[in-house]
Amino acid sequence: MIVTESRANEIKAASKDYPSITLDERGLCDLELLAVGGFSPLKTFMGQNDYLSVLQNMRLANGTLWPLPVTLPVDPSSGLEVGKPLALRDVYGNLVGLLHVQEIYPIEKPLEAASAYGTHDPLHPSVAYLNRSSGHYCSGPLEVIRVPPHYDFVSLRRTPAELREHFEKLGWSKIVAFQTSAYMFRPHEEPARNAASQIGAGLLIQPVVGTTKPGDVDHYTRIRSYKALAETAFEPGQCVLSLLPLTTRMAGPRDALLGSIISRNFGCTHFMVGPDHSSPGLDSNGKPFYSPLAAQEFLKSNQDEIGVRPIGYTPWVYLPDLDQFASPDDIPAGSKTADISADQVRDDYLARGIPLPDWFCRPAVASILSEISPPKNRQGLTIWFTGLSGSGKSTIAHGLVERLAEYGRNVAFLDGDEIRTHLSKGLGFSKEDRDTNIHRVGYVAGLLAAQGGTTICSVVSPYRAPRDHARKLSRGHFVEIFCDTPIDICETRDVKGLYAKARAAVADGKGLGFTGVDDPYEPPLNPEVTLNTSRLGVPECVDVIVGKLKELGYITD
Numbered sequence: 001m002i003v004t005e006s007r008a009n010e011i012k013a014a015s016k017d018y019p020s021i022t023l024d025e026r027g028l029c030d031l032e033l034l035a036v037g038g039f040s041p042l043k044t045f046m047g048q049n050d051y052l053s054v055l056q057n058m059r060l061a062n063g064t065l066w067p068l069p070v071t072l073p074v075d076p077s078s079g080l081e082v083g084k085p086l087a088l089r090d091v092y093g094n095l096v097g098l099l100h101v102q103e104i105y106p107i108e109k110p111l112e113a114a115s116a117y118g119t120h121d122p123l124h125p126s127v128a129y130l131n132r133s134s135g136h137y138c139s140g141p142l143e144v145i146r147v148p149p150h151y152d153f154v155s156l157r158r159t160p161a162e163l164r165e166h167f168e169k170l171g172w173s174k175i176v177a178f179q180t181s182a183y184m185f186r187p188h189e190e191p192a193r194n195a196a197s198q199i200g201a202g203l204l205i206q207p208v209v210g211t212t213k214p215g216d217v218d219h220y221t222r223i224r225s226y227k228a229l230a231e232t233a234f235e236p237g238q239c240v241l242s243l244l245p246l247t248t249r250m251a252g253p254r255d256a257l258l259g260s261i262i263s264r265n266f267g268c269t270h271f272m273v274g275p276d277h278s279s280p281g282l283d284s285n286g287k288p289f290y291s292p293l294a295a296q297e298f299l300k301s302n303q304d305e306i307g308v309r310p311i312g313y314t315p316w317v318y319l320p321d322l323d324q325f326a327s328p329d330d331i332p333a334g335s336k337t338a339d340i341s342a343d344q345v346r347d348d349y350l351a352r353g354i355p356l357p358d359w360f361c362r363p364a365v366a367s368i369l370s371e372i373s374p375p376k377n378r379q380g381l382t383i384w385f386t387g388l389s390g391s392g393k394s395t396i397a398h399g400l401v402e403r404l405a406e407y408g409r410n411v412a413f414l415d416g417d418e419i420r421t422h423l424s425k426g427l428g429f430s431k432e433d434r435d436t437n438i439h440r441v442g443y444v445a446g447l448l449a450a451q452g453g454t455t456i457c458s459v460v461s462p463y464r465a466p467r468d469h470a471r472k473l474s475r476g477h478f479v480e481i482f483c484d485t486p487i488d489i490c491e492t493r494d495v496k497g498l499y500a501k502a503r504a505a506v507a508d509g510k511g512l513g514f515t516g517v518d519d520p521y522e523p524p525l526n527p528e529v530t531l532n533t534s535r536l537g538v539p540e541c542v543d544v545i546v547g548k549l550k551e552l553g554y555i556t557d
């Protein structure tokens, strides 16, 4: 229940004295669905009776069919108490709700894993989440102050009441829900369109935009692509697009059941369910967690009780000779067929900037996807020089900055000395400070890489772990250049006189912790490029790097 403004003000004024917890993304999504009626009949996070009953019988304590826990994990040592209100906040500290705590009860981890998710395998995202949770859930009447504010695609976010009213205005009495967390290409679009038209229903495309499986496609791109699809592939009044703030539990059949209960709450009468619905992929033994058709069978056996008819489907197949799609059951014998797998979409088309063919993907959708997944030569990149002082990093890096401009790659240059006068001013040379310095450089480069920028970093970066961390922050778009110049050469060069100072300090018994003299340098294990500048001149070193960048696809002639 969302409280009135005056009650919200009362709660806000009093909340300073209440214990509080910060909801994670899943907690916020659940709170939103509880508040707007998406999880009806649930009005708050489950108490122990409902929780155990769902695990043991797949029903709430009052007998209503319900497949999965909707619970609030808490740490009892954080000051919360039965009888005391608990303030619920988002990560920015905003008060979003108040829970009048009536119970704090232990999480039955092994039982929940086995009953709800059908596995104890930590590769299952919900089992991993459960394992990370503290040992208790809590429950009680919930007052929601506001649903978490959204600033993206606001016009596409309708509550169940708003959506039902919208269906009424459209004169729809039958509505097919298509919930999805993947891109929607024609092999899925065609069966959805066909199912709706067969029964004279409207189609609701309901993208799931809560936390999905790690590595799941960025939801903004998905929504832009659904918008383009709804606007270009359907006649006005045929299809409605509305976002669903749900954290999927990736629980296959049980997730499908929860999805269809939610769709009923949003006013739908039918629910599309494909193979591998809400599948978390493969388990630790390389086997699927759920059989591909489990969700379809499960919904069929429960449809009467939920009041939503499942429509099982298999993605349709393209028949190039007829230039049309057909259900796999209706392919004329001997027909030529064509398909593109999800892996091919990612690796053979999007990653290479090759547009998806019109027969597979609506052109308006393809152009959004090609914008967001540019070819490698237009993707962000971090080029990381590491090596001893005087090993040639900055000299070669300067040459590289100029050469890369030839290929249209404009570069931000983060040079070690400059970093220490600005970004890392005040840091010293202890191991901790050096790690902090490198983390900062890696963080900035990672931010730029995520936005398509190219950064060259020239930093001694003596320790392996922070360099590897920087690689992760650039999401693998990272080329490590190891300037493997022998220390005696670096020392002979002694560009800034630092080796002389370091040796003198060691001789005085007051070491400076200088890399290569009295502090270790950990060479990279698999650098993309290794250069020995005592053997190769600067232009040759730049050539070697340019050759490697071409080979990796980051620059093209």
Ligand code: ADP
Binding pocket: 387, 388, 389, 390, 391, 392, 393, 394, 395, 396, 458, 483, 493, 495, 533, 534, 536, 537, 538, 541
């Ligand atoms: P770092 O940035 O690794 O501390 P610098 O680039 O500042 O190293 O200094 C390297 C020194 O070595 C410069 O004076 C440069 O002119 C000299 N040098 C000689 N040969 C090379 C080479 N092949 N590559 C890079 N630098 C070289």
